[in-house]
Amino acid sequence: MIDCAIVGGGPAGLGAALVLGRAGRSVALIDDNRPRNGVTRSSHGFLTRDGVRPDEFRRIAYEEVLKYPSVEHWQEAAVDIYKQEGGFGVITQTGEQVQAKKLIIAAGLKEIFPEIKGLQDFYGKSLFNCPYCDGWEWRDQPIFLLSEDPSIFHMAKLLYHWSQDLIVCTNGKSVLSTENQKVLESKNIRIIETPVVAFEGQNGMLEQVILEDGRRIERSGGFVIPKWEAKVDFLKQLEYAQTEFGGIATDAMGRSTVAGLYAAGDTAYVRPSQLIYAAADGHKVGIAVNTDLTEEAFA
Ligand SMILES: Cc1cc2nc3c(=O)[nH]c(=O)nc-3n(C[C@H](O)[C@H](O)[C@H](O)COP(=O)(O)OP(=O)(O)OC[C@H]3O[C@@H](n4cnc5c(N)ncnc54)[C@H](O)[C@@H]3O)c2cc1C
Missing domain, CATH: 3.50.50.60 (FAD/NAD(P)-binding domain)
Structure with missing residues (x-):
């Protein structure tokens, strides 16, 4: 033994x-x-x-x-x-x-990620889960944060430190209180509650986020919390x-x-x-x- x-x-x-x-x-x-x-x-x-x-x-x-x-x-x-x-x-x-x-x-x-078309093509290349690991590389870039968890509020505040061009999405979930939303909006952080259906781009580099209602949002990278x-x-x-x-x-x-x-x-x-x-x-x-x-x- x-x-x-x-x-x-x-x-x-x-x-x-x-x-x-x-x-x-x-x-x-x-x-x-x-x-x-x-x-x-x-x-x-x-x-x-x-x-x-x-x-x-x-x-x-x-x-x-x-x-x-x-x-x-x-x-x-x-x-x-x-x-x-x-x-x-x-x-x-x-x-x-x-x-x-x-x-x-x-x-x-x-x-375990939400089912979103294309997510795995970008994960690890232009979509990440931790700002301490990859925030520096995306500083001042147009970034996207997707999370279905209430911790999205903390993560949004954290990411804002690296890039103020930040869009936050709850993927259809009501996890941000009205008070939380007001705090984020006071810093011009846009909040989207519509579900995401796809990520699009080339060679692992994100270009667009596609929402369920057909809207397309231009973003070059971001963070998805599994x-x-x-x-x-x-x-x-x-x-x-x-x-x-x-x-x-x-x-x-x-x-x-x-x-x-x-x-x-x-x-x-x-x-x-x-x-x-x-x-x-x-x-x-x-x-x-x-x-x-x-x-x-x-x-
Ligand atoms: C996209 C991404 C980017 C990251 N970037 C960074 C970064 O820049 N800096 C940083 O500090 N951290 C980063 N991390 C976090 C980092 O990867 C983890 O903190 C770290 O890997 C945890 O180490 P671990 O040894 O606990 O687990 P792991 O590194 O996951 O190792 C577990 C090992 O166990 C093996 N294993 C599992 N099950 C079995 C089994 N049944 N039999 C045999 N082997 C098995 C796996 O194959 C694997 O080799 C990142 C994570 C992700 C997902």
């Missing part, structure tokens, strides 16, 4: 693997290479790597982590997990099994306390309510959802696993 299996090799899983590799712990890093930010051309805000391509970030990270000989990289999906004496068993899509004393889940989030769900379909056999997004609730060190099960990064709903936070969270959870293994060895 190895020391630790990590499901998910984004910045959270890699951060944990690096700590555990440097502690000489035997680790299986199981990852199917479908990171949430795979749609983007560049990632921002990670010190020393601002503007890096996501695949380049991963290449460097894997190169660093796999220098440590006790870390093994399994390039496939985990499909099922069961509890067993002394730890956990992980079953992969090819039917292989890994038995580990500890298990870290760092599998990220699923994004709903989030934790990627934990393969964890059905374990009963752990959940976060509000169905992720794994943890204590401050990433320990779940199931002994030996930990979560890091987006799966543990670490906020803000940024690469540097996910990497730091993974690092912290790696330390928690090593601490627990050490204490158990002396118990």
Whole structure:
């Protein structure tokens, strides 16, 4: 039985693997290479790597982590997990099994968008979800914000800081109170409640937003806020306390309510959802696993 299996090799899983590799712990890093930010051309805000391509970030990270000989990289999906004496068993899509004393889940989030034609062609190129990741590149541009959630009010105020040429759309939902609308309108932010039916443009660059009533609005980019769900379909056999997004609730060190099960990064709903936070969270959870293994060895 190895020391630790990590499901998910984004910045959270890699951060944990690096700590555990440097502690000489035997680790299986199981990852199917479908990171949430795979749609983007560049990632921002990670010190020393601002503007890096996501695949380049991963290449460097894997190169660093796999220098440590006790870390093994399994390039496939985990499909099922069961509890067993002394730890956990992980079953992969090819039917292989890994038995580990500890298990870290760092599998990220699923994004659920409203059904709008063309949205996926622009997402990650001229439509984004986070102003700290991509606001700078769209400063002073004619931008669009679409969200069906009441947090649209806060997001609109935030985006206004980057561009005052801002149109806000609730996609047919009544999520802005009259008072909120007045606040936004006082800054000349236009509010649209009509649903959007399509995004149009070329090569991933947005040109027009098409509304249900046929109106066309010229915009060069913007932000679309999805709903989030934790990627934990393969964890059905374990009963752990959940976060509000169905992720794994943890204590401050990433320990779940199931002994030996930990979560890091987006799966543990670490906020803000940024690469540097996910990497730091993974690092912290790696330390928690090593601490627990050490204490158990002396118990
Ligand atoms: C469009 C977009 C742009 C972004 N831009 C930025 C930016 O500029 N700067 C920034 O800091 N953040 C950015 N982010 C946010 C950033 O991507 C996340 O904060 C970060 O990726 C979270 O890291 P994570 O390790 O928790 O999850 P992820 O990076 O999503 O990694 C999860 C990993 O787990 C794997 N996995 C999932 N399920 C399984 C399974 N069953 N078996 C095996 N492997 C599995 C996935 O393939 C993936 O590799 C952006 C996000 C998006 C969507």
